[in-house]
Amino acid sequence: MAQSKLQPVNDRLETFVEKQKSLRERAAAEKQATAIAHPNIAFIKYWGNEDDILRLPANPSLSMNLGSLHTLTTVSYDDNLPGDRLVINQEPVTDAALARVTAHLDLVRRQARLNAAARVESTSNFPIGSGIASSAAAFAALSVAAAAAAGLWLDEAALSRLARRGSGSASRSVPGGYCQWVTGNDKTSIATSVAPPEHWDLRDIIVIASQEHKSIGSSDGHRLAKTASLQAARVAGAEARLQACREALLARNLAKMGPVIEEDAVMMHAVMMSSRPPLYYWNTVTMDVIQATQHWRAKGLPVYFTIDAGPNVHLICEAKYAATVESEARKIPGVEDVLISGPGGPARLVDSASTVFGKSIGSGYNDR
């Protein structure tokens, strides 16, 4: 019984591993690779670093990759390029974002003993820079593509570590499904999967409260965490909240998990709002959805909120309630849009950018 249930997963895993191997070999030969990665929603939040350069987090965190949201990134090294080029959603980018990508490529180039500049093209199917972990998906995809195109053979742990250097939460977008990112040093602070996407068909109903690019990015925000007197208390309790959340996740018990993720989200925003200067990411729609969540639950709809570094609210429920939650959320005044996602797979190489927007992303994964 147990074996027959496991069989398809093993089959799929083998297909996946073999497919990745062949894509990696082609990438190394062509000095070009395309990777896909999903943003993730943290149930236990990452906020504040022990080391801002290495992005070693102050506390462990736990998240779910968002399968229906993705960033797709192609990296091609070219000896004839005078410098790195970056195109995001068809727009050439030359500001601080390019500098951050160049710094990240340098980590790869140093390891691969490569000097060529790179052309980086990235496309996302969700609003970026508004607190849906766009940098997580971006740096996870960039890490996988840049390493493969450079001919580096990095395992998941090494890729998670590399992604972490670009954006802390990107470490959690490297493994698949539900991922935990641990504290530690540059070598040990990586994310691993605690359960595959198939484990639990949760849904994240993302209520877009604003598509505006946030005025203070997460990297700057993380630096402010240490100015908040609540940060130490938040960090001190994070491990216990993570254990409680992980146990409930493994037991598929949302009634136990929900209150923990709401508490954890509120604690992160409490730290933000009591930083010096304070960071207020919530807006009126955020507050309305927080209040509505309590009312929905009181009426028997099992849904819980969490909020990343932005005004958008992520409503977490089981798949069977997603349509009801979505329709309730759309009734709230000021809601700009609602996105829905189930759990997603790992960051991975794909055949080429063009195929992704068709039916298959050709990676052996069926994200939800």
Add this chain to the structure above:
Amino acid sequence: MAQSKLQPVNDRLETFVEKQKSLRERAAAEKQATAIAHPNIAFIKYWGNEDDILRLPANPSLSMNLGSLHTLTTVSYDDNLPGDRLVINQEPVTDAALARVTAHLDLVRRQARLNAAARVESTSNFPIGSGIASSAAAFAALSVAAAAAAGLWLDEAALSRLARRGSGSASRSVPGGYCQWVTGNDKTSIATSVAPPEHWDLRDIIVIASQEHKSIGSSDGHRLAKTASLQAARVAGAEARLQACREALLARNLAKMGPVIEEDAVMMHAVMMSSRPPLYYWNTVTMDVIQATQHWRAKGLPVYFTIDAGPNVHLICEAKYAATVESEARKIPGVEDVLISGPGGPARLVDSASTVFGKSIGSGYNDR
């Protein structure tokens, strides 16, 4: 120079003391007294008790009495009454509120060796039960009137202590102006004035985000404080925030005081929102005003927010900016009303209820 400046205050103080003495003598003879008290807005918040029965606070707090808001309470002992009677804003009350008043009267009766039941009539000129410290004004006025009508000669410290037993923050509505309430035991945990109303002409522009009676009262809320893991951190830093706030208050430095009061308010609400179960007092209007305050300040309007246990936002500024702040606040959608108050005097006896609604409250104090 200094003497001539002090002269009027001394004159006034003497008048006030003499007036209170004559009112107290009459009250004792008639077994009836009327007292007025102001609600207060806390700059450093009280949330959570060391002892819920004695209402010994977990941390010290600092507030300003609100001179243009008041509760007026008449207590008459009557040997022929079968039990205590309570009328609030012309409505007879028989529920838990009466039981709470009876328990408070019992403290006075025990001390005065009095057995008579009392008729208590209370009127407020502001919305009650929505987080404008209505219980603070109510129990400060009740304490002053009940003690005087019982022939008890209690000094300010004893009245502050008595008021505290009815509602913690009521202890701060007993002295005048800007008041500090210290932690301690039943005897030592009292409030004293740190500066008179004349010290600094601050204004509290109260943005009414909802006049609904809150679903969870402060007394129940205080009991939840210990379930929040952030409470210990909030309490641990309260003394330092209070010192910083008091220094800035004494120096009339709002640019220094403002960030501290905002941080302190956010910390209290962080504790509330991360209690088990959580308490969400903020609504969309609350959030809008918080965000607007940042924008106003960025444009050069020196105003800071604080929020008590309710959705209403208190905007603190110097008197000269009050009209601008009020007009800006009224532009925010969903704002039900805006009240304005300067600093107010102590809880005190007045001639009778009827005169208060005329021009003079006959207490020697000119509240703002």
